[in-house]
Amino acid sequence: MKSFQVNLGDRSYSIDIKSGLIKEDSLLLAKYNHGQKWIIITQHNLMELFGYNFLKKLENNGFDVDFITIPKGEAAKSINEYSRIISQMIQYGCDRKTSIICLGGGVVGDVGGFVASSFMRGVDYFQIPTTLLAMVDSSIGGKTGINVSEGKNLVGAIYQPKRVIVDPNLLESLPKEEVNAGIGEIIKYGAIWNKEFLLQIRSWLMDINNFPFDNAIYTSCKIKAEIVSKDENEHGIRKILNFGHTIGHALESYLGYGKIRHGEAVAFGMKSSGYISGKLGSISKNDLLILINMIDNLPLPELPHINPNHLLPFIKNDKKTEKGKLNFVILDNLGNAKTTTKVDEDLIIESLKVLN
Ligand SMILES: NC(=O)c1ccc[n+]([C@@H]2O[C@H](COP(=O)([O-])OP(=O)(O)OC[C@H]3O[C@@H](n4cnc5c(N)ncnc54)[C@H](O)[C@@H]3O)[C@@H](O)[C@H]2O)c1
Ligand SMILES: [Zn+2]
Incomplete structure (x- = not known):
């Protein structure tokens, strides 16, 4: 054990x-x-x-x-x-x-x-x-x-x-779709905390039927435990666990509960947030491509067409808003993440276009 x-x-x-x-x-x-x-x-x-x-x-x-x-x-x-x-x-x-x-x-x-x-x-x-x-x-x-x-x-x-x-x-x-949604959160841990783990997940995904769950679960739990131990009440570092979630939660609310799984919404949210990280210059083109390709290769249901202007109010409603400013998690190269308040509405709208 x-x-x-x-x-x-x-x-x-x-x-x-x-x-x-x-x-x-x-x-x-x-x-x-x-x-x-x-x-x-x-x-x-x-x-x-x-x-x-x-x-x-x-x-x-x-x-x-x-x-x-x-x-x-x-x-x-x-x-x-x-x-x-x-x-x-x-x-x-x-x-x-x-x-x-x-x-x-x-x-x-x-x-x-x-x-x-x-x-x-x-x-x-x-x-x-x-x-x-x-x-x-x-x-x-x-x-x-x-x-x-x-x-x-x-x-x-x-x-x-x-x-x-x-x-x-x-x-x-557990139905396959639920498993794949869970892999979305596993990718998140690699993206925000450990590039080596991310690349390992990438190789596991090439043979998804033999995905080594015990291994992936162990490393993911360890990362989560480490972050929570440092910041139980989410005043600092724990916020990076919300990578992909501001847009992910908005997708869940906008599409209606039951229309999209949490892990799926997070995967799509990571795609947009990765794009934003690229636009803000905090991740290289090559690294961004690694992340986007991994998410694209994950067998997820197709996302219905999203109207970015309609999704935006749900994004602004996020719990992560402080005094009206959105606290957005972006990647700081692959394997690291940080929060920023510099993500404006235009950039969010632009980033949502990668989902369609
Ligand atoms: N508290 C947190 O830190 C945190 C973090 C991430 C997500 N969440 C929340 O978790 C929820 C999503 O959880 P989920 O993705 O586990 O979905 P879920 O709990 O809805 O489970 C998905 C479906 O799988 C079925 N199921 C569960 N285990 C099964 C098994 N072993 N075999 C067959 N069927 C099984 C369930 O009955 C359910 O119908 C969301 O509400 C999300 O907001 C909370
Ligand atoms: Zn989550």
Whole structure:
């Protein structure tokens, strides 16, 4: 098993990665069981795939455990689902000692984590990510939240899990499109942090059917853990993890939830943001081409035609706006990134044209 720490003082926790982990070793959680009520937050299909087996294993080992499912899709990250989960937890007799397990992708992790952050002013929770995107990104770092009609993730908390348990075998049932979307976020780590890793991903993508997930997940988690350990609350370096996200989130809101996957939107967002980095002179033509070719070679669904002028208001609505100025992440050569407020509207509009 590969393990490493997210270092956050008394809120530090480990990320454990091993194929077969949840089948073999649900007892990774045994040391946290003190007779409290456990709640698995998940989705119906995931219960069928591996949730019931996992729950049985916990019960056989003396856990008092129930489960709550939420619907599939971004719409489940809502106030309604949030309050339904809270009511159900109260009915199940949960209290301040309760522990939550988020078994699922980013949707389950974001809602479940937000429930954990606020139920009885905060209870312990564990992340068992089941999508590639959740394994490399959303399960780590404690960002939790739900959407409101005005935009994505506008309500939430930074609240760290007690442990993240990653079993790459769970990806076996994950649809290809979801896997490819997750690779979008993996490319991001190479682009912003480690050029060597990026070039390695490029070579892996040439034979995508044999993509070495264990390796890619390990390096991605390590990068995310390192960045979060330096800047938990996103005052500085953590902002670069939003590379591709200002435009990506805008695409998600503009096209409508369910029309584009998060990782896909981020991949397209990285293409435009790469273009902007080139225009601002902070990446060479050759390096930009490497990034753009990688994204173009990723088998992503075709993007509907985008009207840049219609997308722009969604970009300006981004959480990263401070005092009306957009804090934009650009590349500082491949393998490094920085934020800038120098990206004006005309340049954004120009950069969106590369998407059509
Ligand atoms: N908190 C963070 O730091 C952070 C970071 C990135 C993304 N996010 C959020 O994550 C969400 C996207 O997450 P996602 O891409 O994991 O999508 P998702 O959670 O919607 O999962 C995608 C689909 O795959 C199914 N699925 C999950 N695991 C499966 C498996 N092993 N086998 C078969 N089917 C499986 C799910 O039921 C779902 O229908 C977005 O809401 C995004 O905003 C959060
Ligand atoms: Zn993301």
